[in-house]
Structure formats: structure tokens, C-alpha cells
Amino acid sequence: MTLHKRSAIGLALLLPIFLLIIFVVLIPEIWAIVMSMANYRPGAPITYAGLENYQKILGDPNFKDAFINTIRFVIFGVSLQLVFGTGVALLFSRQFWGQKLWIALILAPMAMSPAILGTTWKYLFNSEFGPINFTLYQMGIEPIYWFTQANYAFAALLLVYTWNHIPGVFILVYPALISIPPELVEAAKIDGANKLNLFWYVILPLIRPALLIALIFRTIISLRAFGEILVLTKGGPFRATEVMSIYLYKEGFVYFSWGTSAAVGVVILIVTIVIASPQIRMLSRQMMES
Amino acid sequence: MTSNNMLSKITRNLPYWILLMIVVLWSIIPIYTAISSSFKIPREIFNYPPTYFPAEVTFSNFARLFEDVPEFVIALRNSAIVTFFSMVLTISVCLPAAYTFSRFKAPVFRRSAIVLIAIRMFPPLVISVPLFPILNEIGLSDSHLTLILLYTTFQSTIITLIMKAYIDGIPIEIEEAAYVDGATMYQVFSRIILPLSRPVIVATAIMVGSYAWNEFQFGFLFTSTNARTAPVLIAEMVGSLTGVQWGNVFAASVVQFVPALIFLWVIQNQLIRGMTSGATKG
Numbered sequence: 271m272t273l274h275k276r277s278a279i280g281l282a283l284l285l286p287i288f289l290l291i292i293f294v295v296l297i298p299e300i301w302a303i304v305m306s307m308a309n310y311r312p313g314a315p316i317t318y319a320g321l322e323n324y325q326k327i328l329g330d331p332n333f334k335d336a337f338i339n340t341i342r343f344v345i346f347g348v349s350l351q352l353v354f355g356t357g358v359a360l361l362f363s364r365q366f367w368g369q370k371l372w373i374a375l376i377l378a379p380m381a382m383s384p385a386i387l388g389t390t391w392k393y394l395f396n397s398e399f400g401p402i403n404f405t406l407y408q409m410g411i412e413p414i415y416w417f418t419q420a421n422y423a424f425a426a427l428l429l430v431y432t433w434n435h436i437p438g439v440f441i442l443v444y445p446a447l448i449s450i451p452p453e454l455v456e457a458a459k460i461d462g463a464n465k466l467n468l469f470w471y472v473i474l475p476l477i478r479p480a481l482l483i484a485l486i487f488r489t490i491i492s493l494r495a496f497g498e499i500l501v502l503t504k505g506g507p508f509r510a511t512e513v514m515s516i517y518l519y520k521e522g523f524v525y526f527s528w529g530t531s532a533a534v535g536v537v538i539l540i541v542t543i544v545i546a547s548p549q550i551r552m553l554s555r556q557m558m559e560s
Numbered sequence: 561m562t563s564n565n566m567l568s569k570i571t572r573n574l575p576y577w578i579l580l581m582i583v584v585l586w587s588i589i590p591i592y593t594a595i596s597s598s599f600k601i602p603r604e605i606f607n608y609p610p611t612y613f614p615a616e617v618t619f620s621n622f623a624r625l626f627e628d629v630p631e632f633v634i635a636l637r638n639s640a641i642v643t644f645f646s647m648v649l650t651i652s653v654c655l656p657a658a659y660t661f662s663r664f665k666a667p668v669f670r671r672s673a674i675v676l677i678a679i680r681m682f683p684p685l686v687i688s689v690p691l692f693p694i695l696n697e698i699g700l701s702d703s704h705l706t707l708i709l710l711y712t713t714f715q716s717t718i719i720t721l722i723m724k725a726y727i728d729g730i731p732i733e734i735e736e737a738a739y740v741d742g743a744t745m746y747q748v749f750s751r752i753i754l755p756l757s758r759p760v761i762v763a764t765a766i767m768v769g770s771y772a773w774n775e776f777q778f779g780f781l782f783t784s785t786n787a788r789t790a791p792v793l794i795a796e797m798v799g800s801l802t803g804v805q806w807g808n809v810f811a812a813s814v815v816q817f818v819p820a821l822i823f824l825w826v827i828q829n830q831l832i833r834g835m836t837s838g839a840t841k842g
Contacts, residue, residue: 276664277666277668279745280660280664280666280669281668283656283657283659283660284656284657284660284669284672286652286653286656286657287653287654287657287676287716287720288676290653290709290712290713291676291679291680291713291716291717294687294709294713295679295680295682295687295713298687298690298691298694299682299686299687301690301694302686302687302689302690305689305690310693312693358583361579361580361583362580364576366577366580370828372580372584373828374824374825374828375584375587375588376583376584377828378588378821378824379587379590381770381774381817381820381823381824382590382774382817382821383773383775383776383790383791383817383820384774384776385774385776385780385791385792385794385795386594386774386791386794386813386816386817388795388798389794389795389797389798389809389813390590390593390594390810390813391590392798393593393597393806393809394589394593398606398608399605399606399607399608399610400610401610404608404610433586433587433590436587490681490683493683494683496685496777497776500780500795501776501795501798501799515683515685518685518686518689522689522692523688523692523781528689528690528692528693531689532690535685535686535687535689538683538685538686539682539683539686542681542683543681546681550674550677550681
């Protein structure tokens with residue numbers, strides 16, 4: 271087979287996936303950038319708006335709040351996910367009897383729809399009959415109106431989101447942990463390392479690549495969090511939990527202001543590209559090597 | 561091992577076991593809540609103090625769900641259609657691409673893989689805004705096809721990478737021997753690569769299936785009555801203004817997530833291996 275013919279076959283095999291990516295992602299993406307620079311509403315002629323939409327959202331205090339909420343949400347959410355995900359992975363790095371069953375149970379949130387997790391947590395957090403307030407009551411704490419007070423709503427959302435995404439960190443960190451050669455740990459123990467030293471100087475450096483991947487992954491995914499927030503708080507009370515994705519949704523799908531909505535999308539896109547670029551570089555290095 | 565030794569082993573491990581139990585119980589809170597509440601008499605769901613076990617096990621919630629919310633059957637059917645075709649389409653698009661990325665070493669293929677990964681990083685919500693008017697224009701809003709194409713596209717990159725890693729592990733000598741014997745490329749693919757890739761095809765199909773079955777955002781934005789999927793309908797049931805029928809909600813949730821949980825447990829091992837085969841090396 272000639273080299274040309276071989277390349278042609280290879281390209282033909284890649285055609286379907288490229289068509290999908292081009293038509294479903296790339297063209298709408300470019301169209302989003304175009305829309306963000308236009309006055310675009312249903313039923314009205316499309317006119318060029320330049321950077322007006324960007325000026326509009328940057329001047330909107332609600333967008334500023336959404337931006338700050340997003341950063342708060344991502345920083346707190348990702349930190350909590352990483353700490354708890356790594357903690358659970360560390361716990362499981364001791365082999366337990368029935369290990370597979372326990373892992374299956376803690377991975378269960380991954381198999382559930384954000385919509386259903388959201389609705390169930392909404393029941394659990396209910397201020398009148400919810401089990402969480404009852405547990406607090408037993409501990410002597412007054413009932414909390416979770417979704418009517420800004421800080422409590424934010425805390426509840428963080429708790430739910432962290433809970434849902436601990437398994438995502440676990441499946442990245444756990445394999446890295448169990449692939450650490452036991453001799454290394456033994457050697458450190460012989461040298462008199464206590465548990466904290468062992469973790470800090472031996473284990474942590476070895477799982478750093480996995481943690482880095484988890485950090486980037488979780489940041490990208492938390493940036494686009496939508497389902498849980500919509501079901502749980504809809505961005506409320508009074509926009510206290512409104513992150514950029516909810517702001518975008520409201521602009522585009524509730525107020526039909528497609529131009530400004532697209533501009534928010536472009537802002538989210540830029541933030542994502544900045545955060546994801548080290549990972550894309552790393553993946554492409556792997557791709558070129560293998 | 562003497563019994564003394566065993567006793568000391570148990571007491572030494574006890575704190576870890578307690579910790580493990582706390583983590584496991586904490587992880588299954590929503591699942592347990594949904595399942596146990598779905599078997600409670602509706603009145604008991606609002607009991608204060610809440611009950612951990614149904615005082616009286618009843619199936620009435622499930623019966624009433626299908627009476628009160630007849631759309632639920634249609635939503636389940638929509639979910640099943642979208643899930644099935646997303647699986648089929650993803651596998652048929654990704655396997656040839658993965659084969660190319662694994663076996664064709666020309667730089668153009670490596671570069672196109674990177675382009676794919678980079679484009680895939682785009683957040684789904686960003687394309688939703690422009691897609692909404694486009695889909696309305698071409699009459700594809702609220703259709704199964706739209707969801708199938710969206711789900712396939714947004715899973716295609718990761719699935720291709722997982723498949724590529726797997727095909728990398730199939731010795732190329734088998735193929736070379738087949739070529740020496742006069743096999744065509746199509747024969748090599750269909751008689752060697754396809755059968756040998758079965759484990760990864762099954763695992764990735766279930767990954768896609770579980771994603772499509774549970775997806776909420778696209779379903780919520782792009783469907784209304786015709787193609788509405790089960791998660792979207794359940795979320796709507798909780799947003800009801802006339803009072804939430806929690807008995808129905810929990811019954812619907814259980815019907816929706818039990819198949820998905822079984823899916824996950826079937827692929828658990830491959831999932832951990834597949835997700836990390838590329839990730840932990842760097």
C-alpha cells in the first residue's frame with residue numbers, strides 16, 4: 271500500500287469524528303463569538319453591536335457578582351473535592367476486607383444524574399421536614415432556612431457539589447496511590463518517618479501528577495457547574511448562588527438576550543482555555559511521544 | 561496466627577474501619593434516602609422526626625407515579641432511545657478514529673488528535689446559546705437526534721483516547737502477520753481489531769450510556785414535551801408550583817437510577833483503569 275493511499279484511509283476514518291466536532295462544537299462556538307458582537311434577539315433584525323454586549327455585562331453589577339460567585343464556588347468547591355477525594359483515596363489505600371464493594375458504594379454518585387442528586391438533596395435540606403435540620407435540632411441547633419439565606423444557600427450548594435464530585439477525584443488519585451511501590455514506604459518507615467512525614471515527603475510527591483490532573487479537571491468541570499445549581503437554588507436567594515453559567519442561562523434562555531448571553535459564554539470560554547492550557551499541552555506531549 | 565495476634569490486629573484496624581463506615585454511609589445518603597422514601601407512605605415522607613426505615617413498606621408510590629405522571633413512561637422511553645443511539649453512534653465514530661490514532665504514525669494524525677482535545681475543552685453551555693436559535697431554525701429542537709448528536713460529540717474525545725490506549729496494547733505483529741497472509745485492511749480491522757477490542761467497546765459503551773442516561777443540561781435546554789428525558793422530567797416535578805409530590809419524585813428517581821447504578825458497578829474496574837491509563841503517566 272502506498273503511503274498516500276494509507277494516509278487517505280486514515281483521514282477517511284477520522285472524518286466522522288471531525289464532522290461531529292466541527293458541526294456540533296466548532297461552528298456554534300464561532301457563531302457564539304459572532305453573536306456576542308451583535309444585537310440579537312428573537313424576532314428582531316440582527317445588527318452589529320461591536321463590543322456593546324461586553325460593555326453591558328461588564329457594567330452589570332449582577333455579572334460582577336456572578337463572576338465573584340463563580341470564583342468563590344470554584345476555589346472552595348475544588349479545594350474541598352481535592353481534600354476529601356484524596357482523603358478517601360488514602361483511606362482506601364489500606365486494603366479492607368470487601369474493598370470492591372466499598373469502592374462501588376462510594377463511586378455511586380458518579381452513576382447518578384445531577385438532576386436526581388439535586389432533588390434528593392433538596393428534600394434533605396428542606397427547612398420544615400428535612401432530615402438535616404432534624405439532625406441539627408438533635409444537636410441543639412435551631413432550624414436553618416437553607417435556601418432563603420445567602421450564606422447558608424451557598425454552603426448547602428458547596429456541600430452538595432463536593433459530595434457529588436468526590437468520586438471524580440478518587441478515581442484519579444486512588445490508582446496513583448496504590449501504584450506506589452511498598453518498598454518506598456517501608457524504607458521511609460525504617461528511616462523513622464512518622465505518618466505525617468511519610469505523607470508529606472514520600473506519598474505526596476509521588477501522587478502530584480495525579481493531583482495536578484484532578485485539580486485541572488475539577489476546575490474546568492466546576493466552572494461549568496449548572497445542573498445541581500439550577501435544581502437546588504436556581505441561583506437564588508437574590509442571586510447569592512448565581513454563577514456565570516446560571517447568569518448565561520438566564521440572559522439567553524429566560525430573557526432571550528442572545529447577544530449578551532453569548533458574550534458571557536465567550537468570557538467563560540476564555541477562562542476555561544487559560545485554565546485548561548497546561549493540560550492540553552501535557553496531553554499533546556503524551557500524544558506525540560506514544 | 562494466634563488469637564492474641566488477631567485480636568490486636570482487629571483493634572489496630574478498628575479506627576480505620578469506623579472511618580470507612582462513616583465514609584461509605586455518608587456516600588450513600590441520597591441513594592438511601594431516595595430508595596427508602598420511595599417505599600414509604602407519602603405521609604411518612606414528611607414525618608418529623610424523619611424515619612430511617614419505612615414504617616410500612618408500600619409500592620403505592622410507584623403505582624401512583626404512573627397514574628399521576630403518565631409522561632414519565634414517555635420520558636423513560638426518550639431516555640432509552642437517546643441512550644441507545646448515543647452508544648451506537650459513539651462507538652462507530654470513535655473506534656475507527658482510535659484505530660487511526662493508534663496505528664497511523666504520520667504527524668498529521670497526532671496533530672489532529674490535539675486539535676480534537678483542544679476543541680473538546682469548550683464548555684457545553686457556551687455552545688448552547690448559539691445552538692438554541694439554530695436548532696429552532698432548522699426544526700431540530702426538542703428532537704432525539706439533537707440530544708444523540710450532542711451526547712456523542714461531547715463524549716467522543718475521551719472515548720477515542722481510552723480506545724486508543726487500549727488498541728496501543730494490541731501487538732502490531734498480529735496485524736503484520738495478517739497482511740503477510742494477504743489480508744486487506746478492512747479484514748484486519750473487522751477480524752482482528754474489532755474482536756480484540758471487545759472489552760474496551762463494552763466499557764466505553766456503558767460509560768457513554770450512563771452519561772446519556774443521566775445528562776441534564778442539554779436535555780433541560782433543548783427538549784420540551786416531545787423528547788424530554790427522565791432526569792429533566794424529575795427535576796420539573798420538584799419545581800412544581802402546586803406542591804411537590806415527593807412520593808412520586810422518589811419513585812421516579814429510583815426507577816431512573818437503579819439501572820444506572822448497575823451499569824456503573826459492572827464497569828467499575830475498567831472505569832478506574834480507563835480513566836487513568838492516560839492521566840497518571842504524565
